[in-house]
Amino acid sequence: MTQAIDGRLRLTIIGGFLGSGKTTWLRHQLHEQTFGAVHVIVNEAAAAPVDDALLSAADRLTLLAGACVCCAAQSDFQQVLLDLCDERSGLADATLRVQNIVLETSGLADPAAILSIIQTHPVLVRQIVVVETVVIVDAVNARSQITQEALCRQQIEAADRLILTKTDLATPQDLARLCATLRVIAPAATLSAASFGSPLHLQDPSPTDEPFALPQILEHEGSPINACQLDLGDTPDWTAFTVWLSALLHARGDQIVRVKGVVATPAGRLLLQTVRRAVQSPEILPDRATPVESDNTIAVIGRGFTQDQLAASFTHFCA
Numbered sequence: 680m681t682q683a684i685d686g687r688l689r690l691t692i693i694g695g696f697l698g699s700g701k702t703t704w705l706r707h708q709l710h711e712q713t714f715g716a717v718h719v720i721v722n723e724a725a726a727a728p729v730d731d732a733l734l735s736a737a738d739r740l741t742l743l744a745g746a747c748v749c750c751a752a753q754s755d756f757q758q759v760l761l762d763l764c765d766e767r768s769g770l771a772d773a774t775l776r777v778q779n780i781v782l783e784t785s786g787l788a789d790p791a792a793i794l795s796i797i798q799t800h801p802v803l804v805r806q807i808v809v810v811e812t813v814v815i816v817d818a819v820n821a822r823s824q825i826t827q828e829a830l831c832r833q834q835i836e837a838a839d840r841l842i843l844t845k846t847d848l849a850t851p852q853d854l855a856r857l858c859a860t861l862r863v864i865a866p867a868a869t870l871s872a873a874s875f876g877s878p879l880h881l882q883d884p885s886p887t888d889e890p891f892a893l894p895q896i897l898e899h900e901g902s903p904i905n906a907c908q909l910d911l912g913d914t915p916d917w918t919a920f921t922v923w924l925s926a927l928l929h930a931r932g933d934q935i936v937r938v939k940g941v942v943a944t945p946a947g948r949l950l951l952q953t954v955r956r957a958v959q960s961p962e963i964l965p966d967r968a969t970p971v972e973s974d975n976t977i978a979v980i981g982r983g984f985t986q987d988q989l990a991a992s993f994t995h996f997c998a
Contacts, residue, residue, distance in 0.1 A: 687805075687806055687807055687808045688763065688764065688767065688777070688778065688779070688780055688806060688807045688808070689778060689779045689780065689807075689808060689810045690779075690780045690781075690782060690797070690807050690808065690809045690810065691714065691779070691780070691781045691782070691809075691810055691811050691812075691813065692782050692784065692790050692793055692794070692809060692811070692812045692813070693705055693781060693782065693783045693784065693813050693814075693815070694784045694788060694789075694790040694812060694813070694814045694815070694834045694837065694838070695784075695786065695814050695815035695816060695817075695834060696786050696816075696817065696820075696824050696828065696830070696831040696834060697786030697787065697904075697936045697937040697954070697980055698786065698817060698820070698936070698937045698952070698953075698954030698955075699786065699815040699816060699817040699844060700815050700817065700844035700845065701783055701784075701786070701815045702783065703844070703875055703876055704815055704842060704844065704873055704876045705719075705781065705783055705876075706876060707873075707875060707876020707877060708876060710876075711876075714779045714781055715778065715779055716738050716777055716778060716779065717738055717739075717777070717779040717780065717781050718738065718739045718740070718741070718763060718777045718779070718780050718781075719738075719739070719740045719741070719780075719781045719782075719783065720740075720741045720742075720743065720748075720756070720759060720780065720781070720782045720783070721740060721741070721742050721743070721744075721783050722743045722744075722747065722748045722752065722756070722782065722783065722784050722785045722788065723742070723743075723744045723745075723785055723978075724745075724746065724747055724785040724786070724787045724906040724978075724980065725744065725745070725906040725907075725908060725939070725978030725980065738777075739777070741759050743755055743756060743759065747784070747785050747787050747788045748782070748784065748785075748788060748793060748796075749784070749788045749789050749790075749792035749793050749796070750792070753796060756793075756796065757796065757800060757803065760780075760797070760803055760806075760807060761802060761803070763777065763780065764802070764803070764806040764807070780807070786936075786937065786980070787830065787904060787906075787980075788834075789830060789833050789834065789837065790812045790814065790834060790837040790838070791833065791836070791837040794809055794812070794837070797809060811839045811840060812837055812838055812839045812840070813838065813839070813840045813842060814834050814835055814837065814838035814840070814841050814842070814868075815842050815844055816835065816841055816842065816843050816844065816857075816861065817844055817845055817954065818843045818844060818845045818846045818848065818849040818853075818854060818857060818872075819845045819848045819849055819954075819957070820954055820955060821843075821857055822853070822857060822860075822891055825860065825864070825891065825893070826891065826892070826893065826894055826896075827896065828896070829896040832864060832893075832896065835861060835864045835865050835868075836864055836865055838865050838868040839867075839868055839869070840868055840869045840870075840871070841861055841865060841868045841869070841870045841871070842871055842872065842873050843857070843858075843870070843871070843872040843873070843881065844872070844873060844874070846872045846874070846879060846881075847874065851882075854882075855882070855884075855885065855888045856888060856889060856890060856891055857891070858870060858881070858884060858888065859884065859888040859889060859890040860890035860891045860893070862884070862890075863890045863893070864893070903982060904936060904980060904981060904982050905980070905981075905982065906978055906979075906980045907978070907979045907980070907984070907985070907986040907989050908976055908977070908978060908979075908986060909940075909976070909977045909978075909979055909986075909989055909990060909993060910975070910976050910990075911942065911975040911976070911977065911993075912975060913975065914943075915942055915943065915944075915975050916997065917942065917944045917945070919996065919997050920942065920993075922996075923992075923993055923996045923997070924938070924953075924958075925958075926996070927992070928953065928955075928956045928958070929956070931981070931983070931984070932955055932956035933955070934981045934982055934983040934984065935953075935955070935979060935980070935981040936954070936955065936980050936981045936982075937952075937953065937954060937978070937979075937980040937981070938951065938952065938953040938977060938978070938979050938980070939951065939952050939953075939977070939978050939980075940973075940975075940976055940977035940978055941964060941971070941973065941974045941975070942974070942975055942977070943974050943975055946963065947963045947964070947966060948963065948964040948965070948966060948971075948974060949961040949962065949963060949964070950962040950963075950964055951977070
């Protein structure tokens with residue numbers, strides 16, 4: 680994947696709904712050097728970034744946090760791409776030029792809108808070619824996401840390649856029906872599976888596999904999804920926090936789409952992630968010689984609550 684097309688930079692867009700496993704998949708690809716020499720752009724809807732700390736295998740990395748590049752952060756994204764184009768054209772030695780860009784979108788981004796940004800820009804359309812849109816699909820939560828979230832369906836529709844994750848947690852029947860559904864939504868996309876970034880065998884489709892019903896979704900139905908930040912302080916009480924989070928997910932699990940952050944605990948720096956009510960096993964991250972600004976700041980993404988309400992709930996519980 681290192682050969683340039685018409686001398687243009689190659690851009691791969693990695694999309695997928697919140698918690699689908701985009702960063703896990705990309706970490707493995709960077710470790711395997713799938714993209715060769717690559718500049719990774721990480722976009723996070725939350726202002727407190729986490730994913731950039733997990734992608735240390737990237738040759739170069741730019742972080743765009745606090746808004747999605749397909750809308751509010753569009754101008755920042757365009758400027759990063761323009762800077763990369765200018766830098767590349769200024770290098771006389773072609774072997775030193777970055778050939779590949781990988782954009783890991785936020786879970787709230789529409790890949791089709793990102794593609795449009797490049798195609799409609801007078802400079803970028805001549806300097807960058809989008810070679811593939813990869814969309815990661817959570818096999819456990821995909822059915823509810825596809826039937827309830829218009830954005831999730833839009834992401835799948837934009838895909839050149841669909842990669843299923845967490846297939847070991849889905850029943851064979853549900854997995855077969857999900858695959859049939861994905862083929863209805865994105866018939867031209869290739870479909871495969873992966874576990875922690877490594878390819879998995881996916882059973883061949885059967886003519887008897889019936890797709891899930893796809894009800895019409897009003898794009899602006901319900902309150903919008905927003906990203907809130909929760910500051911746990913310099914020395915968080917890990918026990919109190921986990922009990923509070925468990926109670927929050929129990930009470931508001933349908934409203935909270937994603938929780939993600941790094942918490943300093945007696946056991947080390949723990950990467951904490953949830954999707955809906957499911958809490959993933961914490962991952963111990965390497966300690967840093969200097970404090971990491973984003974540690975002990977948790978991103979809570981969902982609808983039906985504000986940042987002030989979230990902070991007040993946590994403070995009241997700890998008090």
